[in-house]
Amino acid sequence: MRRVLRGALAAIVAAVIVVPAAVLAWQALHPEDPGSPSPVTDRAQQVRRGQYLARAGNCMACHTMRGGAAYAGGRAIATPYGAIYSSNITPDRETGIGRWSADDFWRALHHGRSRDGSFLYPAFPFTSYTKLTRDDTDALFAYLQSLPAVGRPNQEHALRFPYDQRFLLAGWRALFFEPGEFRPDAGQSAQWNRGAYLTQGIGHCAACHSERNAFGASVNAAQLAGGMVLGLDWYAPPLNSHADTGLGKWDPAHLQALLKTGVSPHGAVFGPMAEVVGRSLQYLEDDDIAAMALYLKSLPAADARSDSPARQPEAAEAERIMTQGKKLYGELCVDCHASRGQGVAPDYPPLNGNQAVNGPLAVNAIRVVLNGGFPPSTAGNPYPFGMPPFGPRLSDQEVAAVVSYIRNSWDNRGGFVSPSDVNRYRSVPAE
Incomplete structure (x- = not known):
């Protein structure tokens, strides 16, 4: 009997201590792709490209609190696990990313880890940004480094236990995250691949337009089948080609109009999407808007969220x-x-x-x-x-x-x- 109890105790210790420690060590020591930066011959052009990417990713929306300096962080992002406060990404050397290198910035976007190696919470959509090329992350970093430095200390997240234990993210990453750049589909056109790159990567559309599981990870992100926007109580509708709930009946020109202006013959954007269009999408080049529309229209029809239907009256x-x-x-x-x-x-x-x-x-x-x-x-x-x-x-x-x-x-x-x-x-x- 004692032998059985000792065996059970050993199994519990392995489950509670050894296995998590092994996962943490594997995540911490996992080799990281450093990317392949290209030589920069025109710094001003690189900064302009970075500014465009910052617009495309709507970075200012999360990294600027109401009434605060642009990109100085402090905006509370509501989650079911508590509030996460966005960080200061101005080039201030004490409170921002002024001491960061382009390699550090690549590590954050591509690998979801901060300069000191700590795991980033996935409220920061590194699960999408990992698809960006090294050249684009370098351009984005160059733009942020060109901004005025703002000395605003970062605020501690207000997460409930155990979600405030950052080391637990090792298990989350092992289950739900794998770094990897976007790979063009040779069977598709250059325009389609550009739309896929923008939508899957810097646009991080799956962050809103896909369901999330109990751990906050996107489910079937590539399908863009719609989902509740985390912490905001708005529903982001499907963006695939489903005829009834998606974009299957939309004329591509109408979809482009919605993305660029916020209105179309099919409807208008409200809520969080109004902010995305107003601060981000309206500034994209027409060719990029057309590429995104082409890609979205090509997505296979997938069933939208199918909760248990509400009780229908007699x-x-x-x-x-x-x-x-x-x-x-x-x-x-x-x-x-x-x-x-x-x-x-x-x-x-x-x-x-x-x-x-x-x-x-x-x-x-x-x-x-x-x-x-x-x-x-x-x-x-x-x-x-x-x-x-x-x-x-x-x-x-x-x-x-x-x-x-x-x-x-x-x-x-x-x-x-x-x-x-x-x-x-x-x-x-x-x-």
Whole structure:
């Protein structure tokens, strides 16, 4: 009996101590590809290229807190595990990356490790940035080094135990991360490969447009089949070629318009995507926008998120909800979105067939009805028409009725929502 107990104890020790220690050692000592930097003959051109990449990656959005200096960090990024604060990436030598080398910066983007070798939390999307070429990471670093230095100390993350134990990231990395540059597909055109490189790499689209598992790792990231945006309570719709929930029915020109201006005949962007378009995508070259659209349209159709369907009301209750919703729609919505939800593009987006309305989750429609919103102001749409907030005017039951009516009218088959669904998001901040 004692022999059995000793064996069991040894197994527990191995599981709790030896195995994690081995994984940590393997991750810490794992050989790192140093990349192959090219000689720089035009420093100014390299900095301009880096500035373009910083725009494409929307780096400023995360690394700038409201009212703070650009790229000086401090913005709180909400996660289910606590808050992560973005770091100062200005060239300040004490609090920023002024002491870093291009090799250190490559290590962070390609290998997900800081200058001192510590593991970075995957809220920083190194799982996507690992696909960047060494030349592009060097250009991005050159641009950041050209910025004014800002002496702002980095703030400690506010993560719950055990997520605040950084060494545990060794296990996460062993399961969910493998460094590797983008490899062009010889069977595709140069334009397609450019779109794939931007989308998979610096654009890090999978960070929002894919589901995450219980450990915060993207699931089937390459499918871009949609998912809840981590910590923000918005749904990022599928970007693949699924005919009903994705981009299968979109004209490529309309997709390009959405990415470049924020509005299109199919709909407009709100929430986090409005920030992406306003701060990032509108500044990309037309050729790059076209390349991204080409790549996204080529992605095989994949089923969107399929949560257990919400309880559907009995026939009599459904009829009552639809009658009330139709009345509210006629009073509040029809002037802009028209009698059959066709809208008046691009100023008033259609609701019929709109992903944000008819998708597997109703969160976006609920939040826009409650809080309103504006597409971003862009060069192609400098004076966007906005949606007024109806949350102060309507009860949870009324919001549920009008959203349910829209999701079940015309060609839409999105299903009903409940007042409790509305109440859940009424307390969520509009931003």
